[in-house]
Amino acid sequence: xxxxxxxxxxxxxxxxxxxxxxxxxxxxxxxxxxxxxxxxxxxxxxxxxxxxxxxxxxxxxxxxxxxxxxxxxxxxxxxxxxxxxxxxxxxxxxxxxxxxxxxxxxxxxxxxxxxxxxxxxxxxxxxxxxxxxxxxxxxxxxxxxxxxxxxxxxxxxxxxxxxxxxxxxxxxxxxxxxxxxxxxxxxxxxxxxxxxxxxxxxxxxxxxxxxxxxxxxxxxxxxxxxxxxxxxxxxxxxxxxxxxxxxx
Amino acid sequence: xxxxxxxxxxxxxxxxxxxxxxxxxxxxxxxxxxxxxxxxxxxxxxxxxxxxxxxxxxxxxxxxxxxxxxxxxxxxxxxxxxxxxxxxxxxxxxxxxxxxxxxxxxxxxxxxxxxxxxxxxxxxxxxxxxxxxxxxxxxxxxxxxxxxxxxxxxxxxxxxxxxxxxxxxxxxxxxxxxxxxxxxxxxxxxxxxxxxxxxxxxxxxxxxxxxxxxxxxxxxxxxxxxxxxxxxxxxxxxxxxxxxxxxxxxxxxxxxxxxxxxxxxxxxxxxxxxxxxxxxxxxxxxxxxxxxxxxxxxxxxxxxxxxxxxxxxxxxxxxxxxxxxxxxxxxxxxxxxxxxxxxxxxxxxxxxxxxxxxxxxxxxxxxxxxxxxxxxxxxxxxxxxxxxxxxxxxxxxxxxxxxxxxxxxxxxxxxxxxxxxxxxxxxxxxxxxxxxxxxxxxxxxxxxxxxxxxxxxxxxxxxxxxxxxxxxxxxxxxxxxxxxxxxxxxxxxxxxxxxxxxxxxxxxxxxxxxxxxxxxxxxxxxxxxxxxxxxxxxxxxxxxxxxxxxxxxxxxxxxxxxxxxxxxxxxxxxxxxxxxxxxxxxxxxxxxxxxxxxx
Amino acid sequence: xxxxxxxxxxxxxxxxxxxxxxxxxxxxxxxxxxxxxxxxxxxxxxxxxxxxxxxxxxxxxxxxxxxxxxxxxxxxxxxxxxxxxxxxxxxxxxxxxxxxxxxxxxxxxxxxxxxxxxxxxxxxxxxxxxx
Ligand SMILES: Cc1cc2nc3c(=O)[nH]c(=O)nc-3n(C[C@H](O)[C@H](O)[C@H](O)COP(=O)(O)OP(=O)(O)OC[C@H]3O[C@@H](n4cnc5c(N)ncnc54)[C@H](O)[C@@H]3O)c2cc1C
Ligand code: SF4
Ligand code: FES
Numbered sequence: 001x002x003x004x005x006x007x008x009x010x011x012x013x014x015x016x017x018x019x020x021x022x023x024x025x026x027x028x029x030x031x032x033x034x035x036x037x038x039x040x041x042x043x044x045x046x047x048x049x050x051x052x053x054x055x056x057x058x059x060x061x062x063x064x065x066x067x068x069x070x071x072x073x074x075x076x077x078x079x080x081x082x083x084x085x086x087x088x089x090x091x092x093x094x095x096x097x098x099x100x101x102x103x104x105x106x107x108x109x110x111x112x113x114x115x116x117x118x119x120x121x122x123x124x125x126x127x128x129x130x131x132x133x134x135x136x137x138x139x140x141x142x143x144x145x146x147x148x149x150x151x152x153x154x155x156x157x158x159x160x161x162x163x164x165x166x167x168x169x170x171x172x173x174x175x176x177x178x179x180x181x182x183x184x185x186x187x188x189x190x191x192x193x194x195x196x197x198x199x200x201x202x203x204x205x206x207x208x209x210x211x212x213x214x215x216x217x218x219x220x221x222x223x224x225x226x227x228x229x230x231x232x233x234x235x236x237x238x239x240x241x242x243x244x245x246x247x248x
Numbered sequence: 249x250x251x252x253x254x255x256x257x258x259x260x261x262x263x264x265x266x267x268x269x270x271x272x273x274x275x276x277x278x279x280x281x282x283x284x285x286x287x288x289x290x291x292x293x294x295x296x297x298x299x300x301x302x303x304x305x306x307x308x309x310x311x312x313x314x315x316x317x318x319x320x321x322x323x324x325x326x327x328x329x330x331x332x333x334x335x336x337x338x339x340x341x342x343x344x345x346x347x348x349x350x351x352x353x354x355x356x357x358x359x360x361x362x363x364x365x366x367x368x369x370x371x372x373x374x375x376x377x378x379x380x381x382x383x384x385x386x387x388x389x390x391x392x393x394x395x396x397x398x399x400x401x402x403x404x405x406x407x408x409x410x411x412x413x414x415x416x417x418x419x420x421x422x423x424x425x426x427x428x429x430x431x432x433x434x435x436x437x438x439x440x441x442x443x444x445x446x447x448x449x450x451x452x453x454x455x456x457x458x459x460x461x462x463x464x465x466x467x468x469x470x471x472x473x474x475x476x477x478x479x480x481x482x483x484x485x486x487x488x489x490x491x492x493x494x495x496x497x498x499x500x501x502x503x504x505x506x507x508x509x510x511x512x513x514x515x516x517x518x519x520x521x522x523x524x525x526x527x528x529x530x531x532x533x534x535x536x537x538x539x540x541x542x543x544x545x546x547x548x549x550x551x552x553x554x555x556x557x558x559x560x561x562x563x564x565x566x567x568x569x570x571x572x573x574x575x576x577x578x579x580x581x582x583x584x585x586x587x588x589x590x591x592x593x594x595x596x597x598x599x600x601x602x603x604x605x606x607x608x609x610x611x612x613x614x615x616x617x618x619x620x621x622x623x624x625x626x627x628x629x630x631x632x633x634x635x636x637x638x639x640x641x642x643x644x645x646x647x648x649x650x651x652x653x654x655x656x657x658x659x660x661x662x663x664x665x666x667x668x669x670x671x672x673x674x675x676x677x678x679x680x681x682x683x684x685x686x687x688x689x690x691x692x693x694x695x696x697x698x699x700x701x702x703x704x705x706x707x708x709x710x711x712x713x714x715x716x717x718x719x720x721x722x723x724x725x726x727x728x729x730x731x732x733x734x735x736x737x738x739x740x741x742x743x744x745x746x747x748x749x750x751x752x753x754x755x756x757x758x759x760x761x762x763x764x765x766x767x768x769x770x771x772x773x774x775x776x777x778x779x780x781x782x783x784x785x786x787x788x789x790x791x792x793x794x795x796x797x798x799x800x801x802x803x804x805x806x807x808x809x810x811x812x813x814x815x816x817x818x819x820x821x822x823x824x825x826x827x828x829x830x831x832x833x834x835x836x837x838x839x840x841x842x843x844x845x846x847x
Numbered sequence: 848x849x850x851x852x853x854x855x856x857x858x859x860x861x862x863x864x865x866x867x868x869x870x871x872x873x874x875x876x877x878x879x880x881x882x883x884x885x886x887x888x889x890x891x892x893x894x895x896x897x898x899x900x901x902x903x904x905x906x907x908x909x910x911x912x913x914x915x916x917x918x919x920x921x922x923x924x925x926x927x928x929x930x931x932x933x934x935x936x937x938x939x940x941x942x943x944x945x946x947x948x949x950x951x952x953x954x955x956x957x958x959x960x961x962x963x964x965x966x967x968x969x970x971x972x973x974x975x976x977x978x
Contacts, residue, residue, distance in 0.1 A: 112410070138361075181357070
């Protein structure tokens with residue numbers, strides 16, 4: 001125990017009762033190579049400072065709770081191993097671009113509100129009272145499978161300067177989920193999603209920085225989802241212009 | 249940072265509150281709004297619904313689909329898997345409803361894995377004799393939960409209050425009257441006045457140290473109901489999953505074995521053969537070897553470990569799960585998440601090396617006793633999902649029955665609660681005063697002066713973990729269970745004397761919330777230990793090493809019911825199990841089991 | 848529910864946060880260089896219309912040190928743009944090919960480079976031998 005190496009973790013903290021901007025606090029603690037950064041934060045909370053505040057739940061990179069900036073990059077803290085961060089110091093901050101509720105806890109309400117705007121749900125096409133599952137071939141599943149892996153961890157929003165600069169932008173994950181449902185052979189909601197897609201705050205606020213795709217822990221590739229839809233948006237615009245009355 | 253003052257209570261009226269945004273809670277809310285679109289439904293959850301623990305389920309959900317399957321067989325597998333402690337009427341209703349519910353999820357967009365012709369694909373799961381488990385790669389719970397969550401976005405009548413921590417249920421002379429809790433972000437108390445509530449708060453696996461469960465699975469929902477005289481049923485039955493990572497407890501799904509993965513001991517032997525689960529060939533044989541039920545597999549590990557035939561890892565002893573023969577393509581297609589987990593957390597590529605695994609606590613078979621429609625003995629309170637005991641799991645749950653259960657009983661509870669929400673008289677104004685009184689002790693925790701000698705939350709939690717792992721493990725004896733009961737009573741007393749909190753502010757105070765959780769967890773742990781001690785036989789997941797090593801149908805073909813007094817230990821009673829058509833007999837797997845099944 | 852009190856971070860100096868942002872800004876900035884070159888070409892066209900003298904002056908400027916520097920910068924910007932843009936191009940296309948057998952990103956990427964190299968070689972060949 002005693003010879004376990006130690007590491008310094010610097011955490012950017014903030015509390016609404018403190019009449020001051022965020023501040024940095026450093027903690028020195030023992031670690032193991034195969035321990036996750038989340039476990040290190042839990043160690044701080046359990047043993048050193050119970051007031052350090054962060055979200056977590058699954059500790060296996062699937063619930064999307066534990067996002068934070070680690071050395072300036074959006075990451076899931078449960079998905080980083082201390083061995084890879086050593087010798088440190090490790091700098092941990094709340095996810096960029098979001099209002100901070102406290103310490104590493106950000107206000108995610110804005111993105112949650114955008115999901116229904118983006119039509120991030122399947123609109124069943126045929127008979128909804130059917131009790132049999134409909135058919136979908138593996139190739140049809142593959143059309144949307146990648147975009148369906150989104151865990152709503154919001155790392156992509158922290159990677160996207162456009163979202164930081166223009167908070168109205170629907171943003172990577174919401175637009176990826178839009179594309180996910182548009183591409184599903186069972187879906188009949190494309191027309192419903194058009195307005196949100198074609199708006200400036202839809203696909204057109206994206207300037208293809210492309211960093212969202214790089215930070216996504218699930219390989220969703222939101223940049224692809226959005227830019228593919230730019231093509232579709234432009235096509236629909238032109239067709240509407242050339243064929244008035246096309247759009248019912 | 250200290251709390252200035254007890255903040256004002258907000259009172260909000262609605263028709264129905266669903267507590268919990270996991271699979272069961274979302275399904276209940278959807279069922280209620282579809283049944284009665286005019287209902288004002290509030291869905292509260294201590295995490296945003298898609299962060300709920302259902303998201304972590306990997307393997308799949310059971311429902312009869314194939315031609316070679318039948319309700320009868322699903323029923324038989326479930327009842328024998330639960331060692332005849334299942335309520336058979338509940339199982340009958342359950343197996344009949346599963347296909348409809350999984351198909352409904354398909355219609356809502358769940359990306360089930362498919363066969364080439366576009367039909368839904370199924371895989372083998374432990375204790376199931378037919379390929380009956382629907383799956384979405386190895387992220388089934390994730391896809392199910394997101395499908396339900398996304399579908400809920402289409403129904404604005406479902407108002408969500410995310411990150412609301414429920415602390416109390418309020419009751420008046422007509423039954424349930426309100427749901428009280430803390431808005432986590434601000435730390436302010438909120439009362440939802442309603443005539444019906446569906447409890448869907450999940451299991452309690454976190455009372456153990458080594459578990460596969462997410463951090464939120466602390467079980468307070470069950471304890472909230474118990475405080476109002478609702479019985480907790482069969483709490484001694486805790487499932488150990490045989491294949492979790494040593495240390496973290498991260499789950500390696502049974503789907504691995506469903507796809508053909510094998511378990512090897514330190515000598516490279518498929519040791520399950522030595523525990524009545526063989527023979528080895530022909531292979532894969534359903535309900536045999538690696539596809540035996542979880543209780544048997546976890547118990548076999550215990551014996552191997554005792555005999556010194558496990559390997560040593562930095563994080564404890566383990567056996568090896570070998571997937572190498574499946575090949576890179578099948579692993580990538582069917583088990584992508586497991587492959588990633590092994591690479592990430594162990595630095596092991598399952599294509600080239602076996603994964604060290606060991607049992608970890610996984611599932612709470614017991615829970616709030618309910619009827620087929622989710623109703624409890626408290627009028628207006630319904631329960632569904634892992635926090636409930638609808639009676640289908642008996643002494644051992646079969647893998648993949650739980651995800652199906654969330655849908656079947658979540659829906660039933662939602663529909664029944666929707667009817668109740670309309671029929672009972674509105675709660676009165678006096679409720680708010682009672683709510684304030686109920687909140688006072690929680691806020692008092694923040695005001696108490698920090699005392700150096702008080703234990704930290706983590707200290708008490710670790711002591712609870714130690715007591716449970718020591719006394720109420722895979723194998724139990726009277727002495728160990730009594731030791732656990734005593735230790736837990738002591739811990740509850742220490743807890744009542746107060747825990748030390750570094751954080752005494754209101755905004756997003758997770759230390760405070762985990763202290764509240766801990767009080768409930770301690771109570772549930774105590775219930776588990778007492779219920780276990782009172783079951784003087786061995787059945788399913790409850791195995792004793794003392795005088796009661798055998799199953800005793802004459803004395804103990806009964807449910808245990810725990811009634812909780814406020815501070816003291818629970819009172820344990822036993823009640824008969826409802827049998828319909830399956831008569832208890834020997835529970836056999838492997839080749840011997842097949843012979844019995846053919847009779 | 849009442850919204851909690853929050854700390855709103857600002858975007859000052861956002862491009863300093865990650866090298867990826869600087870690369871992005873550099874990619875976008877290449878358009879300024881290309882724009883400048885368009886102006887130079889337009890000026891050349893104007894000079895051609897104004898007469899032989901003006902045209903010769905323009906030609907002299909193009910071959911003068913400042914002109915050469917500008918063209919070197921523009922060339923570098925164009926190459927940079929091609930590199931970064933071809934990397935992103937597959938993201939912007941609709942799925943090509945039948946479902947289940949979609950054209951891979953790599954193929955598109957290599958294809959784009961091949962097409963642009965062939966075109967450049969064609970133009971160069973025409974300039975050297977054709978004209
Ligand atoms: C790793 C893992 C893999 C699994 N794989 C499978 C599988 O393949 N097949 C299968 O059938 N089963 C599987 N299971 C079991 C199954 O996933 C669970 O039983 C099931 O998901 C429980 O769902 P639930 O809706 O009851 O609860 P949960 O999904 O746990 O949700 C509980 C909800 O209640 C809320 N809540 C709890 N307490 C409070 C409170 N005090 N105040 C407010 N809200 C509260 C939480 O926020 C959450 O929204 C697995 C379990 C684990 C641990
Ligand atoms: S797209 Fe990727 S980074 Fe963005 S929320 Fe989804 S999983 Fe997270
Ligand atoms: S804790 Fe769930 S994603 Fe990290």
